[in-house]
């Protein structure tokens with residue numbers, strides 16, 4: 001299949017590199033010093049699942065240079081989704097699939113407003129990592145899940161073909177019948193994790209080993225779960241235990257991607273995580289004091305400090 005990665009950062013770089021190494025055609029859309037490094041020295045993945053160096057990649061800041069593709073992996077941060085949705089027009093045919101990976105619940109809707117819902121396959125990624133220096137993606141655990149599904153549920157020939165194409169070494173794709181349930185499950189987790197990790201400058205090990213901080217994390221999750229259920233999200237009855245199981249399975253040094261962004265002075269996704277839970281809670285009449293506090297503490301950094 002012919003892929004394009006819109007936003008070849010941590011996730012886009014990782015998945016795009018694995019797909020390219022397996023023989024797929026992959027065009028990377030990047031910018032700034034990272035694009036310069038991709039052009040000069042290629043893309044390097046440092047990963048417990050095996051390092052990879054692609055010394056030549058097709059990289060540009062202009063989607064027209066890549067042209068129409070079968071699949072666009074939309075891997076920009078939430079705050080860039082609306083602009084990226086407009087920018088990818090030259091890479092779309094009528095039947096191009098656009099897969100999202102953003103934390104939170106709003107990216108598929110924002111994307112669909114511009115490109116149309118029929119293009120969009122909402123996705124959920126569980127893969128801790130960051131761009132550690134231009135041209136280098138550091139993968140911080142062996143989690144590499146990319147779940148996706150059809151917007152309206154069930155399956156389709158195109159979703160099955162995509163699953164097959166993405167089943168390559170270093171990737172664990174899964175097609176789900178109800179991708180929205182997984183988006184909400186991750187949203188419950190990530191609103192709590194990113195808020196506590198970033199506000200407290202804490203990695204996952206510190207959150208797990210400090211009872212008061214563990215309780216804070218659970219309180220934030222309970223608020224997010226209440227909002228999810230009021231929104232009729234079909235999350236499992238034991239969603240919080242499942243999330244905690246995932247939290248305890250990750251290496252102690254993993255921290256939320258939002259903490260990495262905060263430390264780099266980059267924009268952070270707080271409006272799309274704790275802020276979105278608090279906003280929906282207000283609309284639904286559900287109290288969200290912990291999520292609102294996390295949002296308030298982090299909101300000053302939403303646009304970054306760089």
Ligand SMILES: NC(=O)C1=CN([C@@H]2O[C@H](COP(=O)(O)OP(=O)(O)OC[C@H]3O[C@@H](n4cnc5c(N)ncnc54)[C@H](OP(=O)(O)O)[C@@H]3O)[C@@H](O)[C@H]2O)C=CC1
Pocket residue numbers: 006007008009010011012029030031032034061075076077078080083084087101102103125126127128129130131256257269
């Ligand atoms: N990192 C992680 O551990 C995880 C992240 N996620 C989610 O995945 C999404 C992507 O995160 P992540 O990979 O960390 O983000 P990154 O910041 O590493 O990657 C996004 C990249 O897209 C680039 N970009 C944005 N807009 C454009 C544009 N118009 N043209 C060219 N390049 C562009 C950014 O450039 P620039 O840096 O200049 O802005 C950046 O290099 C987020 O929504 C996050 O919530 C989900 C699971 C795990």
Ligand SMILES: CC(C)(CO)C(=O)C(=O)O
Pocket residue numbers: 103125126127128129190193254255256257258
């Ligand atoms: C929890 C983690 C690292 C795992 O995917 C994540 O999604 C993030 O911090 O953005």
